[in-house]
Amino acid sequence: MEQHEYATGAGEAAGGEAFGRLGGAGQLTAQAPLGLSARTGPLARRFAESGDTAAHELFTAVFGLYGARHLGGRPAEAQPGAAASWWHGPTVHRALGGRPARAAPGPPGGGRGPRPRPVRRRPAPAARGARDAAQGAAAGERRTAARLLLAHPLVTADGPHGAGFPLIHRHADWLRERFTDLFGYPLTLGPGHARLHKSPLAGRMLPGFRPDGYAALVLALGAIADGLPPDLDRPEVLRLLTEWRVVTGEGADRSCDHGLARLLVERADRPAGAGPVAPHTAVRRRLAETPVVLFDELTAAERAWLRGRLPAEAELFADLLGLEAEVRSEGVALLDPADELTDLPAAGTDPLAQTALLLAERLVEELRPLPEEAAPPAVLVPDALIDGALGDIADDYGLPPCTGPDYLADRTALRRDALDLLHAMQLIVPAGRNWVLRAPAARYAPQAELHPEPGTGRHSRPGGLPGPRRRLG
Known part of the structure; x- marks a missing residue:
């Protein structure tokens, strides 16, 4: 995975007393240095002087606050072996706009067919059944919490994803261990926040942000961290800080969470994930965060490790995140059957x-x-x-x-x-x-025609589009 090196060249000021939402977090903030507004100045200038792509990459390197991105939908046919190519493998059948979905094979004569009869099993002893139910519930809660953190690395108790915050705290030890061992992602927890420190990743950005917006965001966070009045004139900065719950309320009732702002910027010159990364950690990060991992884009060591670990890694990601592995000769995609673990708009609605x-x-x-x-x-x-x-x-x-x-x-x-x-x-x-x-x-795309009719070429579309003109949306 590409690493981004940078330095703000800023020094540290003397430590101070914790305050704000994290005031009760004790060791998490009590020794945090003040003067963060001065330390963020060089970083803000670096953002302002960057091009768009460099600014986006710098943001992920500094903050690591980006969501996972996975493809949705299962192919209609049975999963082929790893020797099959995506070019000729099964396709995803879904309706786009008004276009009818390509029908998957069904029972003769059409219709849904008879419902399968339920399989009758001998009831388990009450004690074992209760224990299994409890273990299943706990596994489901851990999976929900892990998915939430991977999609939203900053979760606050009163924020837009606060409903899942109690689950994160309930399984904090397990989540911290799994994210650290598998991905090298530290997990910071306080009474009102959960922050997953992701590693740099190219190709991610904050919607609506450009270099000057990133610079304004960094300066606003530094000012809030030091208890100074922030400049919130830029609408994208105010929107994001409100979403993060660093800023709450409006007008005279507006308040700022100094401790949460400090948490976000105090490690700005020490990003997580910098330095050499072991092949298995690098591959797992890519599997967890990106839609597709192609074998030819990995290093020789990463490719050898993934090929030798495919069944075990598929089971690991299914247990941890509920993702299903789609393996082809070209690479691997981890699919989200719920079509939710992505920061992109869904084709079914957009x-x-x-x-x-x-x-x-x-x-x-x-x-x-x-x-x-x-x-x-x-x-x-x-x-x-x-x-x-x-x-x-x-x-x-x-x-x-x-x-x-x-x-x-x-x-x-x-x-x-x-x-x-x-x-x-x-x-x-x-x-x-x-x-x-x-x-x-x-x-x-439509299923490949394995035996083209005489006279058809590789650039000829078989048939035409079904039905009359339709509108999207």
Whole structure:
């Protein structure tokens, strides 16, 4: 995993007394140094002088506050062995917009078929049954708490995810041990917060933030940590600090949590995860945080470890996070059957996400290698093919309704936003001025035609789109 090195060059001031939400946390804050507003100044300048990509990467290196990102949906057919390629493996059947879902095989004659008869089991002794039920409930609570922390590394008791906060505290020792042993992620707990310190990860960002916004955020946190009045004029900064519960209330009733702000910035010059990382830790971090892990993107040591540990790691992630491993010849994707453990919009509800997956489907139909050809991890996408596919989607489905860019007047914005979303899903990646379509994109495309009809070529779409023009959303 890529590591980002930086230094603020700031010194530390004398220690002081804890206050704010964490005042009762004792050792967590009692020795925290004051003067954080001065220490965050050089870091804010570094944010302000960075480009967009560098600023996003610096944010994850400093704070590690990004959510996990996993693909959802199961293929309709049985899971093949690791020798199968994503290009020709089973696909995910889901309805996008008004388009009917491709039907999975069902019972003869249609319909749902008869319900299977329940299997009658001999009841377990009462004591053993109660013990098993308690153990199952505890495992479910731990899994819920672990998923919450992986999706939202900062959870506060009165914040938007406060309903899960008691579970985190109830299983704090178990969670701390598992996150440390498996990923090297420290877990900090206080009476009103839980903070998972993730490691640097490229490709993540705070929505709505650019370099000057990150700089303003750092300065505001430093001021609040020192009990000084923060500058909250930027709406994105106020929104995020309110979500984090560093700032609560409005106007004259506004208050700031100095202790929580201090917790967030006191390690700004000592980010978690810096330095060498063992191959198994690096691979587990990628499996836990990213949609897809391709074998050819790993180092030789990481690839050898993962190939030798696939069954055990699949079981581990199923127990810890409820994720299911989809193994192909090109790599591994950990799927979330609940379609919840992701920081991206779901295609079932978001029109732009629907358009993006339709674009991926069209590109796969045009570029998928034939069965007798080698199945590469990715193929180059002709630039004109993207515009043509988006034009076909607009003709067949209409344009997605927009709350930001006017896609009807600005097709360039539609292209940019759809490609950015597919990039975030790791279904495509940039290659200079072009794009490369990755094999996992084929899990959303029609099933490969293993024996094409005479006269069809690799760039010919079989048949047409079913049904009349439909609108997305």
